Amino acid sequence: MSAVTTPSADALAQLTPVLTKRWLSPEAWRLEVYETLDGYAALRKALAAHPDDLIQLVKDSGLRGRGGAGFPAGMKWGFIPQEPDGQQPSKPHYLVVNADEGEPGTCKDLPLMMTDPHSLIEGIIIASYAIRAHQAFIYVRGEAVHAARRLRHAVAEARRAGYLGRNILDSGFDLDVVVHSGAGAYICGEETALLDSLEGFRGQPRLRPPFPATHGLYASPTVVNNVETIATVPYIVLGGSQWFRSMGTEKSPGPKIFSVSGRVNNPGQYECALGTTLRQLIELAGGMQDGHRLRFWTPGGSSTPLLTDEHLDVPMDFEGMMAAGTLLGTTAVQVFSDADCPVYAAYRWMEFYHHESCGKCTPCREGNYWMKQVLWRILTGRGTHEDLDTLLDACDNLLGRAFCALGDGAAAPVMSSIQYFKQDYLDYIEGRTAPMFAPDPEAEALVGAYR
């Protein structure tokens, strides 16, 4: 068995249990437990404030979207056109929570919704109040039936307790929340595809502009935020923007749930200040498994270019990751060791992107289909040197040419794995590594239409 190492003091100091603070409390998902643990205290405070002040508060806190892109949440809220006080808007406003957590390696929103659903609902009420929405939706990943059930239960509890419905806590504010299950498509995590899916259409990204802030759900002003972003809001209301900024870095303030998986002793969620390094995260996760040495890792899921052991001390915030040539993404840290093959990893990810491409635009639909087959050929010992050039050029033609970010994400593992581990590819191509698989003529003949 692997020896679990103790984290250093320096790593422990990075821990900032804010969103995860109730996760170990038994049955924190029940309303009465939640209420005993500061639950709905922020809501009372928020409802006493002017909505514009809440937007300003979130702006001041510097909270950036936790869904991957890191767009400032307060600025997004501020884009919603607002009428003067007392005047009804011509179109309703909507808040949509993106709970379609599907990025490979990411597992932060689902545990949050399972252990602490009321923190999300409290955040939803505050955010809706701030943007003057009276209807909110939680779009839950189709496969996560358990999370949808727990959320529905929590919404019902909140409604019974008067946190949802008409005249919430005598504030005069009305809000209802619908928990909607998707149909199992990665693309519906893209906010406009999510909106189409929520409207009952085929989930494919929409042309922008117009942006959701003016033409979102049912062509009405809409804010789409990630679960973690919204769940952070009550803590900012309670703690204030200065407190929030006491964690993390200047441009990437606050705590963040890192999903650490792979060759570590204690995979799981570690909530740390933004700017924490991989070295610290591995320490917190009990160190590398015995006999495994870090070889490569993803900072934020498979859509973020790989990093290597050279990057153990790069601060994991939006700027630090950008400087290292990758992205912070959803802080899904997947740790791979020298026992793992980067070529095979790239192939598996490419299978995923091929499977999940919505088909709308050419580069993503065709490029992934192509690259998957090239990678398979390399793994089955039939690769050529030209294949490497072809892969890189195909990525070049895909990156920044696709309709939405899914295409960019698909190019990331291929480009970065070739960048750092070209020799692994060459070893397959030149026969130094034995083929990982035997060719499968039957499956290959059907490739495309039905695979």
Added chain:
Amino acid sequence: MTEVDRTQQRPDEVTLTIDGIEVTAPKGALLIRVAEQLGIEIPRFCEHPLLDPVGACRQCLVDIEGQRKPVTSCTTPVADGMVVRSHLSSQVADKAQQGIMEFLLINHPLDCPTCDKGGECPLQNQAMSTGRADSRFRDAKRTFPKPINISTQVLLDRERCIQCTRCTRFSDQIAGDPFIEFMDRTSAEQVNVYRDEFFGGEPGGDLASHTEMGDEPFQSYFSGNTIQICPVGALTSVQYRFRARPFDLVSSPSVCEHCAAGCAQRTDHRRGKVMRRLAGDDPAVNEEWDCDKGRFGFRYASATERITEPMVRDAATGELRTASWSEALAAAADGLRAARDAESGPAGVGVLTGGRLTVEDAYAYSKFARVALRTNDIDFRARPGSAEEADFLASSVIGAQVSYREVEAAPAVVLAALEPEEECPILFLRLRKARRKGLAGGWSHGQQVHAIAPMRTRGYDKLGARLVPCVPGGEAELLAGDEAVAQALSQPGAVLLVGERLATVPGGLSAAAALAARTGAKLAWVPRRAGERGALEVGCLPQLLPGGRPVAEAAARAEIAAAWGLPAGVLDGRPGRDSTAMLAAAADGTLGALLVAGVDPADLPEPRLARQALAQVPFVVSVEMRRSAVTRYADVVLPVAPVVEKAGSFVNWAGQLRRFERVLSTGAVPDLRILDSLAAQLGVALGCGEVSAIRAELAGLPATAVPAPAAPSVAPAAAPEPGDGRAVLATWHQLLDLGTLLDGNEELAGTARPAVLRLGKRLAAALQVGDGDPVTVGTATGAVTLPVEVTEMVDGVVWLPTNSPGATVRRSLGAVGGATVTVSAGGGA
């Protein structure tokens, strides 16, 4: 940024630079359009100027200064100071385009030599301009079973599809028939129709018969357009598939002869045979669309029973036999002369011209009747009409112009006795365009259509029309008295569109004319047939001479006599008889002869009377293309050229002259040449032997100084009230029906809407019938039995298609809309 000179720029314009060329363009214009105007052709597939931008294919990527990555020029509006570099001046854009092209081709089969699109294929062409000579793709292409029928007419080869969504966007946005949609995702993404098997049902639903299971074929009147705008060979028609190569075809511009829309078309032919027809491009009429009837309905000219040689009835055998032109013309002239000059017994010649003649042919008939036959007994209406209608046409339609653009811009459009999708499909598309524009601009700003009709139809629904519920026959009352309708028409620019069916409602057209005059609304009459408006303009009516000159007015006759070089007294001042009166006279033995051109007796209000008349009248000359119910009775049959084999013009409902030249050069002669020869035999120099001569003569007719007659003022009829066990009949033609111009088009017929009998919930309950049960409608003449579709409609009304399989209303019932009929559950009896 380059310096931009803004001195010439208007506030609604922006100035930008594309490939170093400075250009000023309207705000909001799409980059790809503006580049086009500079002659910079950016490759594209999903982009279509009449469809909403989608940015799916990514082929049109260009480089814009200040942008991190290339952007699609088809979705990007121009902005002031923008510096754009296309593939012509930017390596980034060029590389991006090459990359997309390579992606598109990896899954596209290399079957150009056997693909119908090969030779006119945007993918093929742009692969040559923008693609690599060699593919780097070494792996397996995606495959699908092929081809599959998505309707009886349209075939789909899914592996050729490049997912540009032009077809699905057309069907959804333009036609409003979203029967095709993308299914599945990633490289398996495919266009398809709804099939039960995708959702756990049994596979193998046979779309050739659309009654099968729950499968829903591509049942759209506009499906052919998707074939035309498909940038690859994924969509093909059964009719054209594997018939020709585009580079072997000769393309001739033409005008559609099927309805009064007047669509521009392109007729592609090879070695004297039409291979296909395509929608022509005419922004003032059909934009770039046509309907399936116009596109696919050209086989009638080459269908069976085409007459190629004249025939005369053999005195000895009583049978028609082939004759020479000189014999046949002499025989026809003799018969017509005898009837014309008869002093006693059956006397005079009646001329029935149908509604399908070109302006030039109709003019020749009009002149031939007046000058050679010395009669005003001429009527183009091979359908129910009325004296009131003739007065209305003379007062309110002759010379009137209401353009498609005015209809599109109208804040309100009222439809009376008109179902545009069935009766004038391109007008329907224009109304739908207005509807969509309105929706895009916010719900309250769009065009509102008000449909005076007994029920909602799919067509009305697609226009978002407000139904003004009306028992057939009650239209006149509503036009005269409905406040909401009057109010809608009072808005500046509002349009009142009346269908030819309004003629059967006493007072209907009078009320329409009065309403238009009262509200200031524009008024247009929308007949079904292509030749009706033209025939009206050139005087194929018993009381009108060319140019709408009343026969009864001496001054009007004098104008025409002068133009035609006739001595005074040749033109008869007594108005002639209309079709029904002529047929009645023929049936009772007082008419001497009938000259019939392209009339199907089954279209007439009383087919039985027509047959009786044809049998009874001593002499019949039939000018026909194919053997018909009329040639059966004819003494002389003169074969005539179909539209494709002659030049001519139509005047569409909007009053636009739609001129076309001959497409196929054959020996077939047009009506006007026959009439000219017949006139010569009768000793009259008609001067109508050539289309060009008639066009010149028509152009030379002076404007009339005779004032137009006043609009008719027939009192509005009350809506009929049927008694117990009876109902009021509503009926109109479906676009695809038993019309003879659709002969020889089985695949097209398969996309027709099934013939059903429609009745309301209350009547269904009284008869104890539900959807699919047989119900019989009867009159003294006969009965029609069809399966029921319970429809939300006015109480006490049943609806039947006028001329569809199982429902030949005029022949079987001898009835028109508004008639009282019996209704009973079950078949026949």
